[in-house]
Amino acid sequence: MHVNQQSSALSPLELKVQTFFELSEDLCCILGSDGAFKALNSVWTDCLGWQPEELRSQTWLALVDPQDTPSSQTALKSCINQKRYPLQNRYRHKDGTYHRCQWRFSATPDGDIYAIGKLATASPALETQVKLYHQALEATTCGITIADLHKPDYPIIYCNRAFEQITGYSQAEVLGQNCRFLQTPDTDPVAVEQIRICLREGISCKVILKNQRKDGSIFWNELSISPVRSPQGSITHYIGVQTDITHRQLVEATLQKSNEALAMRVETRTTALRKLNQRLLTELVGRKRAEAALQESEARLRAIFERATIGICRLDLRGQILESNPVMQQMLGYSEEALQFREFTDFVHPDDARTERTIYEDLADAEIERYERELQLFRSDGKGLWAHLTVSLVKDDGGEPSFAIAMIKDITERRTAESALRLTRSMLDGAAVAAFLVSADGRILYVNETAALSLGYRRSELLRLRIHDIAPDFQPEVWAEHWGMLKEFGSLCLDSQHQTKEEKIIPVELTENYLLFQGQEYVCIFALDITEHQRAEAEARRALLREQELNDLRSRFITTISHQYRAPLTAIHSSAEGLGQYGHQWPVEKRELHVRRIQVAVNQMTQLLDDVLTLGAIESGKIPFQPILINLGEFCQQLCEELKGDRELQRSQPENEAYPYPVLPPIRFTQAGDPTAVIDRHLLRHILANLLTNALKYSPLGEEVHFHLACEEEFAIFTIQDSGLGIPEADQPHIFELFHRGSNVGSLPGTGLGLSIVKKAIELHSGEIELISQVGVGTTAIATLPKC
Ligand SMILES: Cc1cc2nc3c(=O)[nH]c(=O)nc-3n(C[C@H](O)[C@H](O)[C@H](O)COP(=O)(O)O)c2cc1C
Numbered sequence: 001m002h003v004n005q006q007s008s009a010l011s012p013l014e015l016k017v018q019t020f021f022e023l024s025e026d027l028c029c030i031l032g033s034d035g036a037f038k039a040l041n042s043v044w045t046d047c048l049g050w051q052p053e054e055l056r057s058q059t060w061l062a063l064v065d066p067q068d069t070p071s072s073q074t075a076l077k078s079c080i081n082q083k084r085y086p087l088q089n090r091y092r093h094k095d096g097t098y099h100r101c102q103w104r105f106s107a108t109p110d111g112d113i114y115a116i117g118k119l120a121t122a123s124p125a126l127e128t129q130v131k132l133y134h135q136a137l138e139a140t141t142c143g144i145t146i147a148d149l150h151k152p153d154y155p156i157i158y159c160n161r162a163f164e165q166i167t168g169y170s171q172a173e174v175l176g177q178n179c180r181f182l183q184t185p186d187t188d189p190v191a192v193e194q195i196r197i198c199l200r201e202g203i204s205c206k207v208i209l210k211n212q213r214k215d216g217s218i219f220w221n222e223l224s225i226s227p228v229r230s231p232q233g234s235i236t237h238y239i240g241v242q243t244d245i246t247h248r249q250l251v252e253a254t255l256q257k258s259n260e261a262l263a264m265r266v267e268t269r270t271t272a273l274r275k276l277n278q279r280l281l282t283e284l285v286g287r288k289r290a291e292a293a294l295q296e297s298e299a300r301l302r303a304i305f306e307r308a309t310i311g312i313c314r315l316d317l318r319g320q321i322l323e324s325n326p327v328m329q330q331m332l333g334y335s336e337e338a339l340q341f342r343e344f345t346d347f348v349h350p351d352d353a354r355t356e357r358t359i360y361e362d363l364a365d366a367e368i369e370r371y372e373r374e375l376q377l378f379r380s381d382g383k384g385l386w387a388h389l390t391v392s393l394v395k396d397d398g399g400e401p402s403f404a405i406a407m408i409k410d411i412t413e414r415r416t417a418e419s420a421l422r423l424t425r426s427m428l429d430g431a432a433v434a435a436f437l438v439s440a441d442g443r444i445l446y447v448n449e450t451a452a453l454s455l456g457y458r459r460s461e462l463l464r465l466r467i468h469d470i471a472p473d474f475q476p477e478v479w480a481e482h483w484g485m486l487k488e489f490g491s492l493c494l495d496s497q498h499q500t501k502e503e504k505i506i507p508v509e510l511t512e513n514y515l516l517f518q519g520q521e522y523v524c525i526f527a528l529d530i531t532e533h534q535r536a537e538a539e540a541r542r543a544l545l546r547e548q549e550l551n552d553l554r555s556r557f558i559t560t561i562s563h564q565y566r567a568p569l570t571a572i573h574s575s576a577e578g579l580g581q582y583g584h585q586w587p588v589e590k591r592e593l594h595v596r597r598i599q600v601a602v603n604q605m606t607q608l609l610d611d612v613l614t615l616g617a618i619e620s621g622k623i624p625f626q627p628i629l630i631n632l633g634e635f636c637q638q639l640c641e642e643l644k645g646d647r648e649l650q651r652s653q654p655e656n657e658a659y660p661y662p663v664l665p666p667i668r669f670t671q672a673g674d675p676t677a678v679i680d681r682h683l684l685r686h687i688l689a690n691l692l693t694n695a696l697k698y699s700p701l702g703e704e705v706h707f708h709l710a711c712e713e714e715f716a717i718f719t720i721q722d723s724g725l726g727i728p729e730a731d732q733p734h735i736f737e738l739f740h741r742g743s744n745v746g747s748l749p750g751t752g753l754g755l756s757i758v759k760k761a762i763e764l765h766s767g768e769i770e771l772i773s774q775v776g777v778g779t780t781a782i783a784t785l786p787k788c
Pocket of ligand 1: 145146147154178179181182183196199211221223225239240242
């Protein structure tokens with residue numbers, strides 16, 4: 001019956017439909033597109049107690065059990081979309097109870113929905129049971145889904161609340177879909193294939209799938225699917241049970257990891273244990289061997305103890321002798337019993353005993369493990385002996401000090417030898433003469449401090465050298481020969497030379513003694529530096545020579561002076577005599593001539609005396625060297641002037657035929673360069689006056705004398721050139737010697753001292769003089785003096 005329409009207003013077709021509508025035993029109704037009742041048949045009243053008027057303002061959904069509303073809503077919507085799904089829900093009776101109904105829907109093009117419902121005929125008990133199952137399904141924490149196998153693509157027709165919670169999708173979103181929408185691109189394809197096979201073969205399976213929730217998050221789904229069969233045995237549905245095992249997976253993964261770690265640890269531990277076991281086994285074997293070796297070594301040690309050539313004793317931690325070996329007993333002169341339990345320090349010199357005790361205490365406290373020293377021990381007969389003592393601490397297995405072993409070596413002989421050696425050495429070390437001990441192959445084995453000092457080496461350096469390094473006379477081949485002589489004669493004394501580190505050669509007097517000591521050959525060399533001695537000798541020789549020279553000179557001097565004086569004296573004598581006897585008869589000219597001769601002779605003697613005095617003064621240093629700043633040009637010019645007007649010089653010219661130049665030649669003076677210089681004026685006068693006088697004296701008539709002064713930066717060079725007699729070649733090397741005169745000077749007066757004076761005066765200035773001369777051509781004297 002139409003909810004708000006009278007049957008009289010219906011068309012014939014509608015009437016026919018209404019008839020079917022009314023005839024139906026099912027709940028039939030027509031709903032508007034909003035789900036409101038438009039028409040319903042009388043079954044609604046019969047089965048559910050509702051009058052059509054009562055439902056006029058109601059919607060079909062309003063009477064659905066709220067729990068079933070979503071699925072009912074979905075079913076309605078689906079049918080609007082031309083998808084038809086059967087629906088089962090609980091529908092409200094007018095009395096408020098709910099009845100299970102199965103619905104089918106169909107939508108008409110005008111938007112109406114035709115719904116046919118069938119009340120489930122289940123018994124109330126069954127109903128209750130179904131309800132219970134449903135509640136159980138809804139209450140379970142596992143997701144439960146049912147897929148319809150009769151429909152294409154096996155859509156889900158049911159899912160419980162837990163499924164909604166696990167996946168985040170609502171029932172409405174899920175129903176009608178295949179569950180694969182939960183899968184992700186990396187869901188295990190093997191597991192998916194397994195499901196496919198199960199579905200194909202109609203069997204159950206359990207797989208673990210990686211699925212995705214609605215919010216995109218991933219969860220691990222343990223899915224069990226099992227078939228539901230119809231009473232006829234055909235599979236109608238599949239039930240899926242989904243369990244979110246994400247947490248379990250995590251725990252399992254963690255567990256897996258820790259299992260792996262544990263397995264690893266177990267493995268490591270097992271390996272370690274295996275190794276330990278192996279080691280223990282090896283140790284066991286080793287220990288057994290060691291025990292055997294220990295027994296053997298104990299026996300050996302005992303034998304060593306008994307037969308050792310040094311004294312050995314065992315001491316307790318207080319220093320008491322526990323046992324001693326025969327050598328020890330012999331050394332100290334006591335029996336074994338007499339030594340036992342005596343303190344070791346009883347045998348030590350009182351000076352050493354206290355130190356010994358302190359060291360021993362340190363040993364017993366395990367602060368040191370071993371010590372050794374040399375000390376004096378006392379024998380039973382009161383005699384002392386020098387011993388080298390070594391004490392070693394022995395610990396027990398627990399590392400605690402147990403006892404000590406003392407080993408004593410008698411070193412009396414060595415100590416005695418050593419002290420003798422020390423004595424000898426200190427003697428040698430302190431000796432003022434250089435001492436060396438040299439091996440047969442020339443190695444220097446010992447040197448004393450004097451040797452090191454005199455050679456400028458350190459002692460350690462010398463010990464690395466060979467004899468030829470310091471004695472150039474003893475090169476290896478010479479040394480070998482020398483060694484043969486040493487062996488033959490036992491000792492040698494010779495003069496030689498040593499070379500210092502700075503390669504200075506010093507003369508030495510060597511005393512060498514051949515030694516044969518303990519089968520080894522040595523030579524002990526004492527070297528005396530004779531530099532001073534030689535110098536003194538040379539000095540003495542020189543002094544002797546000089547004395548001889550002086551003697552020579554003196555006699556030559558006396559001879560020459562006497563000779564030089566004789567001529568003027570004779571002249572004076574004869575002229576004076578002539579004047580005395582015949583002067584009154586001689587004409588004036590003749591008298592004057594003789595008077596002049598006397599004057600010339602006196603002048604000569606005076607000159608000679610002057611020269612001798614000047615020379616003596618220069619030689620004895622009485623003429624002091626006093627350089628002052630002078631103008632050399634002016635000085636030379638003035639000197640020339642003086643010489644030109646020197647009447648004495650003029651007068652000194654003899655007037656006999658032997659001398660062909662009665663007139664003095666002129667001096668031509670020239671100069672160049674800066675003439676200022678620091679020179680001793682007095683000495684310079686001697687030099688130049690001498691040289692110029694000579695040039696004037698030996699120059700031919702009219703031939704001028706060239707006098708040139710060349711002033712360079714550092715030197716003043718005086719060149720005096722004449723065209724006089726010249727000096728014969730044979731005389732030239734001796735021309736500066738005292739009293740030497742050219743062999744061609746004839747009767748020209750002169751002392752033979754002038755050039756000696758020149759030479760000495762030049763030397764005082766650190767200058768030089770050179771004479772270039774040729775007989776008949778002339779002489780050039782070049783005197784070079786430093787300007788300051
Ligand atoms: C009852 C049932 C429940 C299922 N539940 C899930 C599920 O929760 N997650 C999932 O990934 N697949 C689930 N599947 C499997 C897929 O629906 C589908 O059968 C599988 O992907 C293999 O088929 P295909 O090759 O057509 O995808 C379920 C299948 C059935 C029958």
